[in-house]
Amino acid sequence: MTKEPKRLYRSRKDRKIGGVCGGIGEYFNIDPTVVRLIAVLLLLPGGLPGLIPYIILWVVVPENPRQK
DSSP states (O other): OOOOOOOOOBOSSSOSSSSHHHHHHHHHTSOHHHHHHHHHHHHTTTSHHHHHHHHHHHHHSOBOTTOO
């Protein structure tokens, strides 16, 4: 019996924009609000430190197929 590896997915049920922060929160088992606050803090010094990684994750990370 092999355990399925943990995978990073964008959240379908806990999303505000693209589900990236909700998916990261689910992956690390922390509140997505904390992840969103960190993302906002990264957007403050000019936007690029937070915006570019968010857009890349939005494009690269698939949606969770098990959530409706």
